[in-house]
Amino acid sequence: MFYALNNNYLELKNNKMKNKRNRLQVISEILRSNVIGSQDELLKILNERQCDVTQATLSRDLKLLKVAKTPLSNGTYKYVLPSYNKPMPTTSSSNAIVSMGAILNIDFSGQLVVVKTKPGYASAIAWDIDNKANYEVLGTIAGDDTILVIPREGITREDILQMMNQNFAESQN
Amino acid sequence: MFYALNNNYLELKNNKMKNKRNRLQVISEILRSNVIGSQDELLKILNERQCDVTQATLSRDLKLLKVAKTPLSNGTYKYVLPSYNKPMPTTSSSNAIVSMGAILNIDFSGQLVVVKTKPGYASAIAWDIDNKANYEVLGTIAGDDTILVIPREGITREDILQMMNQNFAESQN
DNA sequence: GGTCGATATAAATAATTATGCAAATAATCC
């Protein structure tokens, strides 16, 4: 089954969660505006800002944020945020589909649906979609790992997600 | 004292230098085609290829190559070459990129982008677009000389052009 | 309230990576 995993759930979490989220935010800001070469260096700045954590937590935070340590030309190092760390516009409740075997992701843009698959799977799955959803779907076009799905007029994103769940969701895990 | 630091001097150097150059080359290739999570891991592969060095040298090599260690989504790490990090000239007209070798034209229709390429190039370039623009682009579908690019909702034509310029325009560095 | 399950954190430690130093090797200049 695919579940809603949009970002909103984060808003509802408890204090601890909030502290962590806040800390991650602060870390991001610091890394954006400073050249940080080691975790201890970052640790000191965090402490100045009333974020009291240990290096262990910091290591986990950086892992979570996918912060990379990269050498600079001047012989030192710098922790850099991934470029795609801009907030991704999560279009709808489709992220959980990632857990599916060959289907990696479902996204929406306007009236169109884009299904990402493992390489080579797109045609096969597109064929399945065509056959199993001939009410909701007018047609599909498949590349190697991408399917463009054109829904019938009046079909909503939720309709599509529901259809996909019915036909492609695995029972568990 | 000043030393020759242009590229030509590399051609003229001795065996040891050649070994180092060769090793850096081999390291780059390995990192391009494998997911390497630690220097020891890389070390073993290098040894298999008759490159006998120690971790110390490897650390220095990676620093030289500006290879970053970055966390992956699956909880492991990966050493990545800095191919992306180079700053690119950004013109906002599609002219710059059209002049590029294999990409012939970029056009828009509604929310869709159609990229025309030399015959046979579409799949290859589509693959590049997928990999280099996963923020702006939901997916691509390639024929023989045409690529359909589906941008993420909220992405403008200018965004797309800029992205294409950054990633595919020839640089005059 | 009490219990369960999940998440977050610190302390200690393991694992990994960077570097000072010395020896070896190569280039440069008589």
Place this chain on the structure above:
DNA sequence: GGATTATTTGCATAATTATTTATATCGACC
């Protein structure tokens, strides 16, 4: 050639970073 100056490398170790383990904290549910 030999003397001199850079460069590369390994060894040992320092420095840094990741993870294991144990607790603590919070929310959900009864």
